[in-house]
Amino acid sequence: MAKYDYVPSPFMSNPIVKWVDHRLPIFEMVDQQLIKYPAPRNLNYWWNFGSLAGVMLVVMILSGIFLAMNYQPNTLAAFDSVERIMRDVNYGWLLRYMHMNGASMFFVVVYIHIARGMYYGSYKAPREILWWLGLLIFLAMMATAFMGYVLPWGQMSFWGATVITNLFSALPLVGKSIVTWLWGGFSVDNPTLNRFFALHYLLPFVIAGLVMLHLWALHVHGSNNPLGIDAKGPQDKIPFHPYYTVKDAFGLSVFLIVYAYFVFFNPYVLGDADNWIPANPMVTPPHIVPEWYFLPFYAILRAVPDKLGGVLLMFGAIAILFVLPWLDTSRVRSGRFRPAFRVFFWVFIVVTITLGWCGAQLPEGIPLILGQVCTVLYFAHFLVFLPLLGWFERPRPLPASIAEPVLTPAAK
């Protein structure tokens, strides 16, 4: 059921399409939700990152399935099987470089996508559930990437798995049993590798399901837009195809250039050389760092000189995003009309990137102190700045409609 004045595309009168649709209205859905679907006319390039994330999910699933045809989830064979993929399997190197760097690209895209939502207030009513579903996707992605990184069974795989699973040992009473349960033994070992492979294979499909729900929720009220105001009528919208299919395709082409640069010219720059050493449970590498996309959270973990406190704060850094729609008390969505918020938003971005830098350093001296300062600022953004800004900030006047500033140039 379309909630807009839906005029079917010409192909909808094709007899085969009609025959199918009478039994399963799949063409109708595509036509209504992807082709004729009315989108705000003013979406900018920050709105490309959602479809880019979708493309990356497909790339990860495809490259992953073909890797899995040659990968062996056994501690005795895993490392060598990845070497074999790299050297002997036809185009195995390409599959692996696509997958390895694809994970990084996926996170870049999703981080930008989340930041877009934070700047333009896309989490505000009526899009809270849409926002939550996005966060669930983010959590599932982190779990997937973490378990994927264990599979090549290098030193960083092993010790990353050890440190991260041990986070749960911080829980009082049940902590130790939970860790033993996660491991299926008394240390990270073959049972752990096996189950991580099973879950690494499963979770991307769970993500695909969550993406469906995410899009479903999106299409109930439609996309937010750079002005953050609701569409007032048909003049505020344009059909998704060809306007946004073309814009998304253009963005994808540019994105693929960046991705291809990493895959073909610099495949290891985002990785850690220690993972070329096969896992050794007797020796911890001198400096354990997670993949770059986990570094801000790792810095928060290490900022607290208490085990349980560090773990709680690290999980809290993500949990707090779930209540963001209620911590932000401003009724104006878009940062474009919030002069003070805009400053705090960029401070927040700098704080998060600084945390990422701290997470990669040894936890002593300046990086440790800087990490602690930024941890405080990270939480202050949500718990102090955003709630207060809503009260003290005077937003700039909102335009009457999306079309108005476009159609009446003087009003710009």
Added chain:
Amino acid sequence: MAQPATSTLTTSPGGGRQHEDGTPRRDFLYLSAAAFGATGAVLTGWAFVHSMNPSADVLALSSTEVSLAALQPGQSITVTWRGKPVFVRYRTPEEIAKAKADDKADLRDPETDQARAKKEQFLVLLGVCTHLGCVPLGQKPTDPHGEFGGWFCPCHGSHYDTSGRIRKGPAPKNLEVPAYTYLNDTTIRIG
């Protein structure tokens, strides 16, 4: 519908029978069916969950025997037990004295040195940092030993003293002393 003379049941508006107080008799069927279903689901679920706990072959992992005969004072060896490193250190008299003197220090996880070493010269420890499970450094003379002369975990900076007790850093507990017994003066069995 005719009522059986002996019954306390009446007919409910929906046609089903109900007790005099108005509760439909079907409620009993719904509740018991749901209870059976839920119990079955929980029990089956437990089988799934428990299948992820250590299996019998993992639990059956043997104990490890270690000969200490070749160790000289100030030397350490690392042996493997249940896939984890175990540190055995032949401590020097100074290290023992320091450990004993620190019994009265401000300890995060208070334990006397005597309680941690069956024979004071041989200290046996699980070489697993109680923070997040890295292997601390300090087994080799060239390793860093931390501010308290014992072990130092580089992962997040935990310092352990000459008794393996946590003194500084994020780790909450002392290095664990695994269960072990002396088979004779110079041989121990761990586990």
